[in-house]
Amino acid sequence: xxxxxxxxxxxxxxxxxxxxxxxxxxxxxxxxxxxxxxxxxxxxxxxxxxxxxxxxxxxxxxxxxxxxxxxxxxxxxxxxxxxxxxxxxxxxxxxxxxxxxxxxxxxxxxxxxxxxxxxxxxxxxxxxxxxxxxxxxxxxxxxxxxxxxxxxxxxxxxxxxxxxxxxxxxxxxxxxxxxxxxxxxxxxxxxxxxxxxxxxxxxxxxxxxxxxxxxxxxxxxxxxxxxxxxxxxxxxxxxxxxxxxxxxxxxxxxxxxxxxxxxxxxxxxxxxxxxxxxxxxxxxxxxxxxxxxxxxxxxxxxxxxxxxxxxxxxxxxxxxxxxxxxxxxxxxxxxxxxxxxxxxxxxxxxxxxxxxxxxxxxxxxxxxxxxxxxxxxxxxxxxxxxxxxxxxxxxxxxxxxxxxxxxxxxxxxxxxxxxxxxxxxxxxxxxxxxxxxxxxxxxxxxxxxxxxxxxxxxxxxxxxxxxxxxxxxxxxxxxxxxxxxxxxxxxxxxxxxxxxxxxxxxxxxxxxxxx
Numbered sequence: 133x134x135x136x137x138x139x140x141x142x143x144x145x146x147x148x149x150x151x152x153x154x155x156x157x158x159x160x161x162x163x164x165x166x167x168x169x170x171x172x173x174x175x176x177x178x179x180x181x182x183x184x185x186x187x188x189x190x191x192x193x194x195x196x197x198x199x200x201x202x203x204x205x206x207x208x209x210x211x212x213x214x215x216x217x218x219x220x221x222x223x224x225x226x227x228x229x230x231x232x233x234x235x236x237x238x239x240x241x242x243x244x245x246x247x248x249x250x251x252x253x254x255x256x257x258x259x260x261x262x263x264x265x266x267x268x269x270x271x272x273x274x275x276x277x278x279x280x281x282x283x284x285x286x287x288x289x290x291x292x293x294x295x296x297x298x299x300x301x302x303x304x305x306x307x308x309x310x311x312x313x314x315x316x317x318x319x320x321x322x323x324x325x326x327x328x329x330x331x332x333x334x335x336x337x338x339x340x341x342x343x344x345x346x347x348x349x350x351x352x353x354x355x356x357x358x359x360x361x362x363x364x365x366x367x368x369x370x371x372x373x374x375x376x377x378x379x380x381x382x383x384x385x386x387x388x389x390x391x392x393x394x395x396x397x398x399x400x401x402x403x404x405x406x407x408x409x410x411x412x413x414x415x416x417x418x419x420x421x422x423x424x425x426x427x428x429x430x431x432x433x434x435x436x437x438x439x440x441x442x443x444x445x446x447x448x449x450x451x452x453x454x455x456x457x458x459x460x461x462x463x464x465x466x467x468x469x470x471x472x473x474x475x476x477x478x479x480x481x482x483x484x485x486x487x488x489x490x491x492x493x494x495x496x497x498x499x500x501x502x503x504x505x506x507x508x509x510x511x512x513x514x515x516x517x518x519x520x521x522x523x524x525x526x527x528x529x530x531x532x533x534x535x536x537x538x539x540x541x542x543x544x545x546x547x548x549x550x551x552x553x554x555x556x557x558x559x560x561x562x563x564x565x566x567x568x569x570x571x572x573x574x575x576x577x578x579x580x581x582x583x584x585x586x587x588x589x590x591x592x593x594x595x596x597x598x599x600x601x602x603x604x605x606x607x608x609x610x611x612x613x614x615x616x617x618x619x620x621x622x623x624x625x626x627x628x629x630x631x632x633x634x635x636x637x638x639x640x641x642x643x644x645x646x647x
Contacts, residue, residue, distance in 0.1 A: 141154075174199065174200050174201065174202060174203060174204075175199040175200075175202045175203070175204055175206075175225060175229070176198075176199040176200045177200075178204045178229070179204060179228075179229050182199075182228050182229065183199035184215065185212045185213055185214065185215060186198075186199045186210060186212060187210070187211040187212060187213050187220065188210065188211050189202075189208055189209075189210050190208075190209045190210060190211055190222060191208065191209050192206070192207055192208030192209050192224070193206065193208035193210075202225055203225075204225065204226075204229040204230075205225070205226050205229070205230070206224075206225040206226060207224050207225070207226055208224060208225055209222055209223070209224050210222070210223070210224070210225060212228070212235075214234075214235035214237065214238060216235065216238055217235065217237050217238055217241075219235055219236075219237040219238075221235065221236055221237075253283070253285060254283045254284045254285030254286070255283070255284055256279070256280050256281055256282060256283060256284060257279050257280075257282050257283075257284050257304055257307075257308070258279045258280045259284075260284035260308050261284070261307070261308060263470075264279065264292075264307060265279050266295075267292045267293055267294055267295075268282075268290065268292065269290070269291040269292060269293050269299070270290070270291050271288050271289075271290050271291075271304075272288070272289040272290065272291055272301065273287075273288040273289045273290075274288055282304050283304065284304055284305070284308040285304075285305050285308070285309075286303075286304050286305060287303050287304075287305055288303065288304050289301055289302070289303060290302065290303070290304050290307075292307075292314070294313075294314035296314070296501060296505045297495070297498040297500055297501050297505070298314050298315075298512075300314060300315055311325070311466075323344050323345040323360070325465070325466070325469045326372065326374065326430055326433065327344050327345070327360050327361060327372060328344055328465035328466075328468050328469045329430035329434075329461075329462055329465040329466075330342075330361065330372065330430050330433045330434050330437060331343075331344050331361055331465070332461040332462065332464050332465040332468075333430060333431065333434035333453070333458065333461050333462075333465075334361075334434050334437050334438060334441075335461075336451070336453055336457055336458075336460075336461040337434070337438060337450055337451050337452075337453055338438065338441060338449075338450055338451075339449070339451075340363055340364075340365050340366075340441075341363070341364040341365060342361055342362070342363060342364075343361070343362040343364055344360070344361060344362075344468075345358065345359075345360070346358075346359040346361070346362035346369065347359065348369065348394075350393065351393065352393070357390060357393065357394065359371060359399075360372045361437070363441065366398065366441070366444060366445055367398050368398045368399070368400070368440070368441070368444055369394065369397065369398060369399040369400075370399075370400055370401075370402060370437060370440065371387075371390070371399075371400075371401045371402070372402050372433055373387065373401055373402065373403040373404075373407060374404070374427050374428075375404055375406055375407050375427055376427075378403070378407060379407060384410060384411070387401065387410055388410045388411065391410060391416050391419060391420075392416070394419075395416055395419070398444065399419055400419050400420070400421055400440045401419060401420050401421070402421045402422075402423065402433065402436045402437065402440065403420060403421070403422055403423075404422070404423060404424075404425070404427040405422050405423065405424050406427070408422070409422065421436055421439065421440050423435065423436040423439075430462070430465075431458075438450065479507070479508060480503060480504045480505065480506060480507065480508065481503040481504075481506040481507070481508055481510075481529060481533070482502070482503035482504045483504075484508040484533070485508060485532070485533050488532050488533060489503035490519070491516045491517055491518065491519060492514060492516065493514070493515040493516060493517050493524065494514070494515050495512055495513070495514050495515075496512075496513040496514065496515060496526060497513075498512070506529055507529070508529070508533050509529065509530045509533055509534055510528075510529045510530060511528055511529070511530060512528065512529050513526055513527070513528055514526070514527065514528070514529055514532075516532070516539075518538070518539035518541075518542055520539070520542055521539060521541055521542055523539050523540070523541050523542070525539065525540055549577075552577075552585075552586065552589065553584055553586075554583075554584070554585065554586045554587075558586065558587075559582060559583045559584065559585060559586065559587075560582045560583075560585045560586065560587045560589065560608045560611075560612065561581070561582035561583045562583075563587045563612065564587070564611070564612065564615055566615070567582075567595075567611060567615060568582055569596075570595050570596045570597075570598055571593065571594075571595060571596075572593070572594040572595060572596060572603060573593065573594050574591050574592075574593050575591070575592045575593065575594060575605065576590075576591035576592045576593075577591055582608070585608050586608070587608060587609070587612040588608070588609045588612060589607065589608040589609060590607050590608075590609055591607060591608065592605055592606075592607060593605065593606070593607065593608060595611070597618040597619040597622055598616075598618055599618040599619075599622040599626065600618065600619065600621070600622045602619050602621070602622075603619075604618075604619035604620065
């Protein structure tokens with residue numbers, strides 16, 4: 133009955149017995165319930181084409197089991213050999229019978245053939261944006277693709293190189309969909325593509341002159357406040373606060389300080405509703421303007437700027453932009469943005485840190501770059517030369533400008549000089565004030581006095597002998613150990629005069645009367 137395909141539980145129901153008792157009885161008779169059922173419901177019977185690819189059992193079933201011994205729902209892992217390509221792979225029986233899995237090599241080949249027959253759904257990079265041809269270096273995900281075969285909508289990681297020689301990686305889709313640019317070049321600019329787009333849209337609607345990246349002197353220090361937009365006819369200063377860059381706590385504090393500095397002037401900060409107003413207590417509420425909508429759309433920012441213009445001084449006329457004029461304004465903004473990136477950096481290593489730029493030798497691996505091409509806090513590795521000792525070393529630009537690192541040998545010497553200076557009350561002059569008058573000069577570090585030397589200092593110093601007045605050279609360490617000592621000639625003469633008489637038994641002076 134078991135060989136007909138019935139389970140032990142079903143056989144037990146026929147004889148009013150439990151399935152456990154049926155299994156125990158079969159075990160006593162030396163029968164295998166699963167093997168008996170497999171004769172009727174085994175892999176060889178239900179799936180002969182899969183059983184033909186069976187090689188051996190790996191785990192989950194007794195070793196040496198054959199397709200006739202395995203049920204179609206077994207979880208045993210087996211080795212299979214493809215009838216078409218003879219490739220071998222591991223898979224469970226149930227994954228082959230229930231899930232329809234097959235040879236992985238054949239599946240990949242069929243997928244590649246299907247992709248070649250269907251073709252790319254998006255045009256190649258060279259057709260989507262011809263300006264990317266000069267920046268394309270290599271497709272890291274698919275080295276067999278170039279700029280003419282890499283689909284513009286693919287997620288392939290591509291290595292790019294800008295006109296200034298900066299390398300960076302990003303997906304092909306990111307460059308086309310989001311128009312991403314070189315991050316090193318963007319970090320040296322005070323403006324963004326969004327500001328140019330808003331300026332062109334507002335100028336097209338109001339016929340006013342909108343400048344991007346204006347500057348105004350600060351009252352608290354010798355520096356400038358950088359503004360996003362300036363309406364030249366009205367003198368209105370405008371800052372745009374996208375949530376991506378102005379949502380952090382430190383950003384809100386910095387924006388509030390700037391709002392306080394420009395209080396009372398024709399100045400307004402435009403912020404999306406998701407950010408809310410700055411914590412100004414209501415005193416500066418009139419200089420903050422909120423708007424609803426997505427802050428990634430330049431049209432929303434342009435409408436908010438026009439609202440600020442209407443509140444300050446209504447323009448003579450406001451034109452409703454058509455789809456063609458809006459597209460033309462955005463095209464002009466894109467052209468201005470690209471022209472700004474192609475020009476010389478407004479903030480570079482040469483402009484922000486001229487002293488560090490004077491030590492520039494060359495950028496490692498990019499000999500064409502100059503300090504004017506490097507951002508003030510970039511990660512480019514540069515070869516530097518010390519103006520004091522002439523030593524050359526490599527370091528990142530950010531380490532030189534942000535951390536203030538310099539020439540390593542000079543740094544070691546400065547550290548040693550600082551370590552040689554005594555603490556307050558621990559100098560040689562404090563330890564031996566009676567010897568200060570006999571000090572002449574420090575020959576190792578000219579200009580130092582006993583107040584700047586430790587008692588154990590090894591500097592070679594000149595002293596006036598307290599016994600004969602002659603000058604001699606020794607270290608503060610030696611004088612600290614023997615404060616009553618003097619020059620070499622005095623020491624020898626004083627040693628002869630203070631030497632005890634020789635003993636008579638040794639052929640010396642008079643006998644010892646005590647003896």
